[in-house]
Amino acid sequence: GAVVSQHPSWVICKSGTSVKIECRSLDFQATTMFWYRQFPKQSLMLMATSNEGSKATYEQGVEKDKFLINHASLTLSTLTVTSAHPEDSSFYICSARGWGRALNTEAFFGQGTRLTVV
Amino acid sequence: GENVEQHPSTLSVQEGDSAVIKCTYSDSASNYFPWYKQELGKRPQLIIDIRSNVGEKKDQRIAVTLNKTAKHFSLHITETQPEDSAVYFCAASISRAGGGNKLTFGTGTQLKVEL
Numbered sequence: 001g002a003v004v005s006q007h008p009s010w011v012i013c014k015s016g017t018s019v020k021i022e023c024r025s026l027d028f029q030a031t032t033m034f035w036y037r038q039f040p041k042q043s044l045m046l047m048a049t050s051n052e053g054s055k056a057t058y059e060q061g062v063e064k065d066k067f068l069i070n071h072a073s074l075t076l077s078t079l080t081v082t083s084a085h086p087e088d089s090s091f092y093i094c095s096a097r098g099w100g101r102a103l104n105t106e107a108f109f110g111q112g113t114r115l116t117v118v
Numbered sequence: 119g120e121n122v123e124q125h126p127s128t129l130s131v132q133e134g135d136s137a138v139i140k141c142t143y144s145d146s147a148s149n150y151f152p153w154y155k156q157e158l159g160k161r162p163q164l165i166i167d168i169r170s171n172v173g174e175k176k177d178q179r180i181a182v183t184l185n186k187t188a189k190h191f192s193l194h195i196t197e198t199q200p201e202d203s204a205v206y207f208c209a210a211s212i213s214r215a216g217g218g219n220k221l222t223f224g225t226g227t228q229l230k231v232e233l
Contacts, residue, residue, distance in 0.1 A: 034220055043207060043223045044162070093161060095221075106152070107221055109161040 002028045004096050006110025013084055013117055021079045021113045023094035029074035030096035034107065035067075038091040050077055074098070084117045091115075120145040122210050124224030131198050132232055139227045141208035142190040150213040151184060151191050152221070156205045165206075166193070169213075198231045205229070 003026040013019050023033060032051050036044040048064075050056040050071035058064045068080040077096075081088055093112040121144040131137050143151075149170035154162035168175045168182045168191065175182050179198075184191040195202055208224040 041228075043225045046220055046222070049220055091159075106164060106167065109163075111161050112159070114159070 002026075002096075002098075002108045004030075004094065004108045004110045006094055006113060008113055009111055010114040011116070013115070015085055015117055016083055018080055018082045019084055019115060021081075021092055021094075021115075023077045023079070023096065023110050025075045025096045025098060025108070028096075028098045030077070030098040031074065032097045033071055033077040034095045034097075035069060035077075035079050036093045036095070038093060038112075040091075044093065047079075081115065084115070086117045089115055089117045120148060120210055120212075120222040122208060122222050122224040124208050124227060126227060127225065128228045128230070130230045130232060133198060133200060135198055137193075137195045137198050137202070137229055137231075139193045139206055139208070139229070140190060141192070141210075141224045142188075143210040143222075144189065145210070145212070146186075146189065147212050148210040150211045151182070152209050153180075153182060153193050154207045154209065154223075156207060156226075158205075162207060195229075198229075200231050200233060203229055203231045 005024045007022050035047045038044045046059050047062045048056040048058045048069050050069050052071050052074050056069035071077040091112050094110040095107040124141045152167035153165050155165045156162045166180050166182050168184050179196045181194040206227045209221040211219045211221045
């Protein structure tokens with residue numbers, strides 16, 4: 001399958017600071033990237049959808065000014081958690097869909113980022 | 119929007135037995151239904167998927183069935199092994215050529231295969 005690389009795999013930051021998470025598609029062009037958040041023992045909750053070159057579409061209840069998403073190229077999307085607080089601690093995971101991969105149906109996931117805000 | 123329900127939330131079976139996980143979806147336009155296996159702290163791994171033009175699909179010990187009329191689909195794992203222990207998620211989406219549509223996930227099933 002296609003490779004999606006997400007970094008960092010884990011990060012610890014102080015409350016009030018910002019954290020950037022990168023998601024890269026290594027062997028295909030990701031026309032659409034999705035960002036999910038997963039709390040312990042819960043499902044993946046979609047935060048936002050981004051298409052290359054356009055603004056992200058946020059799900060209801062997700063603060064777009066707090067979770068900044070940039071999808072500047074067909075291989076890279078970033079999620080920045082601004083002014084992080086302990087309640088933002090979670091597992092953040094991206095997935096990508098793109099041309100030439102299973103007719104744009106299958107989504108390929110990054111490894112995930114464990115964010116801990118102290 | 120789409121709503122996906124998944125049952126049971128936990129499932130414990132003896133090694134060698136079968137396991138069945140069921141999901142229902144709300145949006146009749148959904149046409150793509152993948153199943154993911156997620157081990158603790160790792161990314162979800164696609165194990166099987168089915169499109170709405172097919173009623174059943176099998177891959178070795180894993181099979182998925184889809185009932186479009188009733189809007190439900192199920193995952194069947196036969197001859198379970200300890201390494202099948204993980205959390206399984208179903209998902210649904212509307213998939214169109216040229217469009218990367220979002221997946222809506224079920225709530226997950228913690229499967230434990232006991233020796």
